[in-house]
Amino acid sequence: MAFPEDYKSRVKKINDFLMESLSVVEQGKLRAAMAHYPQAGGKRLRPLLATMVCEAVGGRADRAIPFGVAIEIVHNFTLVHDDVMDEDDTRRGIKTVHAQFGVPEAILAGDALFARAFELIPESDVDGATGLELVDILAKSVRLLAEGQQMDMDFERAKNVTSDDYMKMIEHKTAVLYSAAAEGGVKIAGGSDRQAEAMFDFGRLMGLGFQIWDDILDLRSTQETFGKPVLNDIRNGKKTLIVINALEDLKGVERREFLKVLGKKKATLAELKMARDLLEDVGAIDHADLVSKQLVAKAKERLSVLKNSPQKQALKQFADYMVTRKT
Amino acid sequence: MAFPEDYKSRVKKINDFLMESLSVVEQGKLRAAMAHYPQAGGKRLRPLLATMVCEAVGGRADRAIPFGVAIEIVHNFTLVHDDVMDEDDTRRGIKTVHAQFGVPEAILAGDALFARAFELIPESDVDGATGLELVDILAKSVRLLAEGQQMDMDFERAKNVTSDDYMKMIEHKTAVLYSAAAEGGVKIAGGSDRQAEAMFDFGRLMGLGFQIWDDILDLRSTQETFGKPVLNDIRNGKKTLIVINALEDLKGVERREFLKVLGKKKATLAELKMARDLLEDVGAIDHADLVSKQLVAKAKERLSVLKNSPQKQALKQFADYMVTRKT
Numbered sequence: 001m002a003f004p005e006d007y008k009s010r011v012k013k014i015n016d017f018l019m020e021s022l023s024v025v026e027q028g029k030l031r032a033a034m035a036h037y038p039q040a041g042g043k044r045l046r047p048l049l050a051t052m053v054c055e056a057v058g059g060r061a062d063r064a065i066p067f068g069v070a071i072e073i074v075h076n077f078t079l080v081h082d083d084v085m086d087e088d089d090t091r092r093g094i095k096t097v098h099a100q101f102g103v104p105e106a107i108l109a110g111d112a113l114f115a116r117a118f119e120l121i122p123e124s125d126v127d128g129a130t131g132l133e134l135v136d137i138l139a140k141s142v143r144l145l146a147e148g149q150q151m152d153m154d155f156e157r158a159k160n161v162t163s164d165d166y167m168k169m170i171e172h173k174t175a176v177l178y179s180a181a182a183e184g185g186v187k188i189a190g191g192s193d194r195q196a197e198a199m200f201d202f203g204r205l206m207g208l209g210f211q212i213w214d215d216i217l218d219l220r221s222t223q224e225t226f227g228k229p230v231l232n233d234i235r236n237g238k239k240t241l242i243v244i245n246a247l248e249d250l251k252g253v254e255r256r257e258f259l260k261v262l263g264k265k266k267a268t269l270a271e272l273k274m275a276r277d278l279l280e281d282v283g284a285i286d287h288a289d290l291v292s293k294q295l296v297a298k299a300k301e302r303l304s305v306l307k308n309s310p311q312k313q314a315l316k317q318f319a320d321y322m323v324t325r326k327t
Numbered sequence: 328m329a330f331p332e333d334y335k336s337r338v339k340k341i342n343d344f345l346m347e348s349l350s351v352v353e354q355g356k357l358r359a360a361m362a363h364y365p366q367a368g369g370k371r372l373r374p375l376l377a378t379m380v381c382e383a384v385g386g387r388a389d390r391a392i393p394f395g396v397a398i399e400i401v402h403n404f405t406l407v408h409d410d411v412m413d414e415d416d417t418r419r420g421i422k423t424v425h426a427q428f429g430v431p432e433a434i435l436a437g438d439a440l441f442a443r444a445f446e447l448i449p450e451s452d453v454d455g456a457t458g459l460e461l462v463d464i465l466a467k468s469v470r471l472l473a474e475g476q477q478m479d480m481d482f483e484r485a486k487n488v489t490s491d492d493y494m495k496m497i498e499h500k501t502a503v504l505y506s507a508a509a510e511g512g513v514k515i516a517g518g519s520d521r522q523a524e525a526m527f528d529f530g531r532l533m534g535l536g537f538q539i540w541d542d543i544l545d546l547r548s549t550q551e552t553f554g555k556p557v558l559n560d561i562r563n564g565k566k567t568l569i570v571i572n573a574l575e576d577l578k579g580v581e582r583r584e585f586l587k588v589l590g591k592k593k594a595t596l597a598e599l600k601m602a603r604d605l606l607e608d609v610g611a612i613d614h615a616d617l618v619s620k621q622l623v624a625k626a627k628e629r630l631s632v633l634k635n636s637p638q639k640q641a642l643k644q645f646a647d648y649m650v651t652r653k654t
């Protein structure tokens with residue numbers, strides 16, 4: 001088994017279910033705004049994770065598709081609203097929803113996506129008690145996503161952001177949907193509480209690794225490979241783990257040069273590369289790489305609650321992929 | 328029993344549960360933005376309706392409080408986002424959330440309110456299957472609210488809006504939360520499908536009456552009595568039932584005069600009053616009054632699925648209140 005190549009037919013099923021879920025919306029403009037990101041593609045890692053965990057615990061993969069798609073829809077809803085909040089005009093080469101349809105439409109499309117996600121849970125093939133557990137998992141995740149986005153916005157103005165602050169922020173902003181997908185997969189398969197807890201943690205740890213790896217790609221990749229502009233986090237002044245660690249070590253003129261570029265919206269490419277090189281030289285990117293790999297190693301340890309199977313092996317590959325992927 | 332005077336202690340319970348529900352949010356700024364409207368007060372008609380229907384079907388009123396508060400939170404979330412979309416700076420005498428906290432905070436606070444609403448349902452004292460039915464009712468309502476808001480935004484640019492269009496729009500934008508509250512109340516009490524259907528309709532019909540009555544108050548009330556600025560719908564060019572009907576009858580110079588003021592953001596008070604008088608003279612406000620009363624009369628007919636009780640009487644008073652209230 002190779003991840004993600006071996007899951008093409010499953011991704012197709014997920015995509016079909018996703019697009020069909022959005023087709024029930026009556027108002028044409030609203031429907032178009034809601035479908036703008038989903039139809040632009042995506043790896044569907046979160047729904048894939050839900051189905052793979054469900055399988056590894058002994059359930060049929062397809063049973064986790066509605067819940068997995070609900071998570072994917074929530075993910076898309078947060079992208080739509082985050083782009084409005086961050087005033088970004090493009091996302092992965094296409095116009096953002098608000099740039100294409102206007103801010104009111106984007107707010108509304110996000111809300112309607114959110115609502116559709118919750119409509120899918122009662123459609124799942126699960127008993128009432130399990131369904132309510134899934135609602136609880138998803139609703140709590142969205143609330144924590146909002147808390148994470150608030151932290152992220154606060155960080156922009158904060159003088160002092162520690163690596164603990166950063167880890168808490170990405171736990172809320174990125175990891176929650178992976179932990180929700182994995183935990184939900186266990187619930188749908190009728191797994192034990194011990195399995196649910198372990199797989200929640202598996203999702204959480206690899207979600208953290210995923211985000212740190214994303215920060216690394218922004219610095220070390222190219223636009224062609226990464227599929228989106230690079231060196232953006234420096235330009236936007238993001239206090240990533242890499243920047244936080246570098247600021248602990250950079251001194252004197254190098255520190256001043258770095259701080260001059262961090263958050264400079266009109267920085268030149270040369271300035272951004274200079275700042276990137278400083279992060280590289282001080283070892284902050286290598287350190288982040290190590291942290292991301294350690295997180296995924298810890299994630300894989302949590303798989304010990306599952307019996308050995310090809311599905312368990314596939315989950316290991318999934319976890320490795322999170323911190324080795326090129327896009 | 329007098330409505331709503333006899334429900335003061337219940338409204339207090341609802342308020343306590345509502346404010347406590349918001350207190351779990353960790354990020355201070357987010358929590359403050361979320362609580363901005365809820366703590367400014369409100370009649371809590373939707374949660375009251377849920378508890379009263381639950382009682383009238385034989386359940387304990389308190390059991391419907393979590394679901395009722397979930398609906399109230401959804402209502403508040405739509406107010407927050409609608410105010411951003413409409414660029415309104417004040418609501419009932421206080422600053423809107425985005426005017427006070429900024430647009431990104433308002434978008435986020437709305438999202439977090441939405442999430443909290445769904446977190447409350449698994450906390451309700453109901454079995455899993457009933458809980459999932461409540462999730463379905465609430466999620467569908469929010470999606471329809473978004474469809475209604477889309478219609479409302481489209482109406483602003485539309486040349487031709489019919490009274491059928493208007494009724495469909497307010498059914499989505501206003502009535503759904505009343506029908507959801509009433510239907511949910513039956514489900515929580517363990518009532519029959521026939522009762523659930525009838526009470527859904529009871530809520531829907533009186534919700535429609537409520538909105539038409541609101542349009543009338545905007546024209547016939549004063550700011551002191553109504554608690555918010557009047558003649559706003561004319562200034563904002565809202566195509567209410569009253570305006571739609573008037574435009575079928577107004578001819579010649581009167582029609583031209585009216586259309587000159589409709590949607591004129593900088594209209595003087597004298598102009599607004601002239602336009603209002605034209606609506607009055609052509610009989611459009613009286614007609615809307617009649618429609619609102621007929622809707623509530625039809626709503627009350629649906630109460631025939633309940634056995635006679637003081638609670639059933641109270642629901643009749645609730646329905647009458649919707650189209651006789653001063654605020």
